[in-house]
Amino acid sequence: MEYQQLQDEIKAAMKARDNHRRDILRQVHTELKAIEVNERREVTEADVDAMLKRVIKQTKETLDGSIKAGNNQERTDTLTEQVAILEGYLPKQVEGEELIALIDAVLADTGAATKKDMGRVMGELTKRTGGNFDKAAAAKELGSKLS
Structure with missing residues (x-):
């Protein structure tokens, strides 16, 4: 706004x-x-x-x-x-399927594979969305995708 x-x-x-x-x-x-x-x-x-x-x-x-x-x-x-x-005045939050697709794209772009890379991936998500994403859901999804 x-x-x-x-x-x-x-x-x-x-x-x-x-x-x-x-x-x-x-x-x-x-x-x-x-x-x-x-x-x-x-x-x-x-x-x-x-x-x-x-x-x-x-x-x-x-x-x-x-x-x-x-x-x-x-x-x-x-x-x-x-x-x-x-x-109601905040930009729309990225969540659900859109968030999962974005996480997959960031993982592919950064080459992150371990949980040690989680901070780097979350930082990239923040940069791409301007911080407008469900951070708890993103962390949970990342935790299941990273070894």
Whole structure:
């Protein structure tokens, strides 16, 4: 997602009076604005994606804590909705058959054969997908293919 698109989404959420969407997108925007000010540079699409992932992670941690603490259901529902909203803005994850085909291609290209090569293969997968793949499924699949 581009930075301008994020700003447009905030405006659309404000017009639609969608407070949950507006609030969580403003949180992402605030973090990105800090990058702009502190590092004195333009925010890139990669920055937006990384920040979305970071805010998702933080929100999921808060959600887990809320569930464990038995806090009120309204807060838990709000956090769950915010995670779903943010995940909708992330690029599509590579998974399933597409992931297996990509793993096979990387194994063929790198010539990896042992579990010692697993880090190199995972690095190549990250490079080819921009980090948008199911890492647990990839590790499991690699573990079964490497000796």
